[in-house]
Amino acid sequence: MAVNLEYTPAEPLPPPRSEIGAIGWARANLFSAWYNGVLTVVAALVSILVLWFGLKWVFIAADWTVVVELGGRFILGQYNTEAACPGQNCFWRPQVSLLLVTALLGMAWGTSGNPMARTIALLVGGVAAALAFLPYRLETMGLDVRLLLLANLPALAAGWALARYTSLITLGRVVMLGVAVFVITLALLRGLPGVPGLMPVSVIHWGGLMLNLLLAVAGITLSLPIGIGLALGRRSRLPVLKILCVVFIEVFRGVPLITLLFMSKVLVPLAFPDNFPQEPLFLAGVVITLFSAAYMAENIRGGLQALHPGQAEAARALGLPGWQTTLLISLPQAIRNVIPAIVGQFIALFKDTSLVYIIAMQDLVNIGKVFIQGNTEYLDHARELFIFVAVVFWIFTYGMSWVSDRIERNLGVGER
Amino acid sequence: MTANGNTAAVEDIIICHDVHKWYGNFHALRGITTTVKKGEVVVIIGPSGSGKSTFIRTLNRLEQHQRGDITVDGIELTNDVRNIDAIRRDVGMVFQSFNLFPHLTVLRNITLAPNKVRKLPMHEAEGIAMELLDRVGIPEQADKYPAQLSGGQQQRVAIARALAMQPNIMLFDEPTSALDPEMIKEVLEVMRELAKSQMTILAVSHELGFAREVADRIMMFDEGRIVEDQPPDEFFNNPRHERVKHFLSQIL
Numbered sequence: 089m090a091v092n093l094e095y096t097p098a099e100p101l102p103p104p105r106s107e108i109g110a111i112g113w114a115r116a117n118l119f120s121a122w123y124n125g126v127l128t129v130v131a132a133l134v135s136i137l138v139l140w141f142g143l144k145w146v147f148i149a150a151d152w153t154v155v156v157e158l159g160g161r162f163i164l165g166q167y168n169t170e171a172a173c174p175g176q177n178c179f180w181r182p183q184v185s186l187l188l189v190t191a192l193l194g195m196a197w198g199t200s201g202n203p204m205a206r207t208i209a210l211l212v213g214g215v216a217a218a219l220a221f222l223p224y225r226l227e228t229m230g231l232d233v234r235l236l237l238l239a240n241l242p243a244l245a246a247g248w249a250l251a252r253y254t255s256l257i258t259l260g261r262v263v264m265l266g267v268a269v270f271v272i273t274l275a276l277l278r279g280l281p282g283v284p285g286l287m288p289v290s291v292i293h294w295g296g297l298m299l300n301l302l303l304a305v306a307g308i309t310l311s312l313p314i315g316i317g318l319a320l321g322r323r324s325r326l327p328v329l330k331i332l333c334v335v336f337i338e339v340f341r342g343v344p345l346i347t348l349l350f351m352s353k354v355l356v357p358l359a360f361p362d363n364f365p366q367e368p369l370f371l372a373g374v375v376i377t378l379f380s381a382a383y384m385a386e387n388i389r390g391g392l393q394a395l396h397p398g399q400a401e402a403a404r405a406l407g408l409p410g411w412q413t414t415l416l417i418s419l420p421q422a423i424r425n426v427i428p429a430i431v432g433q434f435i436a437l438f439k440d441t442s443l444v445y446i447i448a449m450q451d452l453v454n455i456g457k458v459f460i461q462g463n464t465e466y467l468d469h470a471r472e473l474f475i476f477v478a479v480v481f482w483i484f485t486y487g488m489s490w491v492s493d494r495i496e497r498n499l500g501v502g503e504r
Numbered sequence: 505m506t507a508n509g510n511t512a513a514v515e516d517i518i519i520c521h522d523v524h525k526w527y528g529n530f531h532a533l534r535g536i537t538t539t540v541k542k543g544e545v546v547v548i549i550g551p552s553g554s555g556k557s558t559f560i561r562t563l564n565r566l567e568q569h570q571r572g573d574i575t576v577d578g579i580e581l582t583n584d585v586r587n588i589d590a591i592r593r594d595v596g597m598v599f600q601s602f603n604l605f606p607h608l609t610v611l612r613n614i615t616l617a618p619n620k621v622r623k624l625p626m627h628e629a630e631g632i633a634m635e636l637l638d639r640v641g642i643p644e645q646a647d648k649y650p651a652q653l654s655g656g657q658q659q660r661v662a663i664a665r666a667l668a669m670q671p672n673i674m675l676f677d678e679p680t681s682a683l684d685p686e687m688i689k690e691v692l693e694v695m696r697e698l699a700k701s702q703m704t705i706l707a708v709s710h711e712l713g714f715a716r717e718v719a720d721r722i723m724m725f726d727e728g729r730i731v732e733d734q735p736p737d738e739f740f741n742n743p744r745h746e747r748v749k750h751f752l753s754q755i756l
Contacts (some may be wrong), residue, residue: 343658402603402662406617406669407593416616420607499607 122187154469158226159311162480165295165450167277176285182298183236185273186216192241192269194247204494208487209244217241268303277302291369296334297449297480299369303441307377308434313375315384316423320414322389332394333385339383348375349446368447376444379439387429390420424499431492435485453477517542517577517673517704518563524571525558527726532558533569543673543702548727556708557723560675563706564595574732577672593621594708596666600678602658604665610637614665622669624754629668636664640694656687660694667698674698676707710755716740724748727738740750 117127155162166172168179193209196202220237222229275296279288294302321333340348350369395418403413420438423430445454456473460466466473518540525533532555540546550556561567563583567587574581576591604615616631618624622634637643640660642653650658650735659679666674676695680688691713698703699718709715715722715736722739724732726748732739732748743749 289622388732396601396603398599398601398603402597402599402605403563405592405595406564406665407589408617409589409621412620416620417605421605424607491570 093118094263100300107242112185124129127466146334150472151469152472152476154466154473157463157466158295158473159455160229161296161455161459162452162477163296164298165455166224166293167289167295167298169293172289173287178279178287178289179233180236181276181279181286183233183314185269185276186245186251187239188269188272189238190216190242191247192262194244194249195251196250196259196262196264198248198260199257199262204491209248213244233382270309273302284377291367294369295455296454299349299444299449299451300441302439303373303376303444304434304438307380307437307441310377310431311380311384311433311437315390316380317386318381318418323392333425335383336378337385337417340379341386345376345440346443346446348379349443351375353447369444369449372444372447372449376437376440380433383433383436386425387433388422391426392418392426394425427496427499429468429486435488438485438488439481452480478489515542516540517544518706519575520572522572522575523559523562523569525569527560532728533562533577534726535572536730537572538723538730538733539705540706542656542704544720544756545699545705545718546707546721546722547719547721548706548723548725549710549715549751550714555727555728557677558725560597560677560706560708562679563673563675564592564597593669594671595673595675596669596671597675598662598666598677598679599736600681602650602655602662602682604658604662604685606650609647609649610642610653610661613650613661618668619667632666632668636667637661637728639667639697640664641690654687655683658692659683659687659691663691663694663698671708673704676705676709677709678708680709698743712740712752712756721738724751727753 108343118128146470161166164179164182167182168177172178190209190213193205193212197205198211217238217240220234251262276286277289278291279286283287318333318337321329322328322337324333353368353373354373398412399417399421403417404410408416440455442451444451445457445503450458456470456477460470460473516539518538518737520536520538520649523533524531534555536555536559548556548560558567562577562581563567569581579587579591579594581587581591604610605616608616611630611633614636615629616628618629618632634646637646640663642657642660643662645653645657650661650680653661663679676712679695680691683691688711692711695705695707696714696718712741719736721733722736723730724739726747731742734743737744740747740752743752
């Protein structure tokens, strides 16, 4: 008994509408059961109370004059004080460094055309220029300072135009220029003995956000390659190299950073001859970088471990030598897989830079603390001060999270 | 005499003599002695764990043999790194799980080794890559990433990637085992075409139809040994070993 069934393709239907308006959404998501309803109401009440009292404090009760009073020292610490630069104005040095950075960001945007580079460049240039309009009187913040800040916008534009309309700037050159700018910044801030106008400024007077950023930039750019090297070393088949890397990682990871910083100040002078350069800041920078590199190494190693062994096998089977297999096949995939962990480490490093208070450096946090201690009339307003400091830190760390999120999305092309 | 009638090719391109391999205490290869002539197509079958994959992986030194000698294309496989790299340039390999590089486009997957190892200029390598993509039937996928392709397409890219090094020998390690039936067909089609082009091929595969059609010899591995090594007709109709009949009855 044969039945002829004609084949009719099923019509595709639109997906069911489960969310009908705001009420439907609320019913499905907020009040789907009695206990969810109770939770929603309680959470709403708590949020309203927190917002109410929080905003009331921020806008009415809090006295933010302490932040205004501390002013530029948040950014530069004691850098431009009479003690640091007796008899001359050093303010232009960090400002010129900032100009170089914005020009560099402009170039990065111009060469890559990347919307992320654009956002970062415009944000940094815009904020720098906006600082020129701070409501201080001219004798507190002179015209020269304001003009140099405003010049960040033309510097940005010049960098962008140079990259956009000439073939001088490539991505590789931007990286090289970045290193150069960092060195120039250090030289400008430190000063060169014997050069008029560049009188040396002891690093003891460096401080504020500038100090945190310098340490973070140096730490981040160095700890990643060092960490990669350590991770590869730990996976090496050469026993001596492997043991050295394991010992390094375990020692630096096993000791609190604060202890390492103490030791950098107390032990290193004992271990080296007197004429060994012992700038405490330099040692602190080295310690923070190595500490971070030890964690970085383990992040990267995790990424390498997670790769399918077939990847390296396929590369080797094609005749690629081991180092090219690592460089072109394993590392790019491993690093991509652990970007969240790497950026987490960057953020931790940035926050850890405030531990240099241990060696008596006045970073963003410590400068606030010292100010309060020296000006007891503001003792009641320490809360405002430290909330402000926290917000500044948060803005930078959130910026890093945002960049990492964008990078992940950009790299996500074709992945899984 | 071979099924393809290429009786002229008599040069032995792979010579194995008494090859042994252990994983810890497990004796994976227990004295493999065989030769493969240039242009020959050898299909290797056998139960799981019988050493067939291990065997072809020793041929390009992805696994190290611990006893015996292997000579591939005139080069003896020793610990000498230069020899190993020379052999790997000469021997293409296709894996069960494709192992394409997920962070590179299809085109870049194929041009990578010719560019970095053979030092071909990029435009030349790309020319070869496009020709090969054409040959495996997916030139339009060149700029996609591996994850955007179907399994069958990925395996065809993997074959093109191996061919781009212009190898004299191709090793296939269960190339269709991870594929849906429709995709098996498209991959076998490419392999069939390759077999007819005088390429020396060693393929671990349980596609018996394919083996019957293109193989010059079928080898069966069991417990680290070659238990049968015959032309397809003999192998299927008149196997010398009881073990072969039993295995065939299980997978047919």
